[in-house]
Amino acid sequence: AQSVSQHNHHVILSEAASLELGCNYSYGGTVNLFWYVQYPGQHLQLLLKYFSGDPLVKGIKGFEAEFIKSKFSFNLRKPSVQWSDTAEYFCAVKGSSASKIIFGSGTRLSIRP
């Protein structure tokens, strides 16, 4: 079955710490991969996406993610987090010609000032 697993339900870090949020997916065929972020009280918004090409994708606010096809993974990273990164982060996958995006259950990131 098609699915997305986010291993960490809640991550707590201090400012300036490095971040890596895990994401693994199960999907046959060519995929598009996404990380969405939801800041407190705001809409879901796209952080970064992978469609093809360079598997290391850079997004907004210093975030990046690496697509490792052999591991079915698309982990999100940031070298130095800020308090303003406090949010819920969702990994998602879509088959290249499919209509639905399948989301993971989300990781809540809390940053201690």
Added chain:
Amino acid sequence: GAGVSQSPRYKVAKRGQDVALRCDPISGHVSLFWYQQALGQGPEFLTYFQNEAQLDKSGLPSDRFFAERPEGSVSTLKIQRTQQEDSAVYLCASSPHTVADTYEQYFGPGTRLTVT
């Protein structure tokens, strides 16, 4: 408008009532999606429209759920005879592309439905 808007933002319904949730996508966006997000979970796909055509409704959980987009712009998600398990945030998203193209979706703020 500048983004996807949804109304109402909050809705409380008694079990058994019918509700209608509205989505105004970004002007000119071809694709429109509805998702259901239960507490502590990620959004789950409900249905997809390309213009006025409902091309995928595989995620609708029961025949109590019905969606329409009659003129290819505004969409309404209707839930008949609401049940407590329908309590969730209902998200709408739109995209300028069809699903056959690579694309991203722009999400609205959601409607929080509580069924008592």
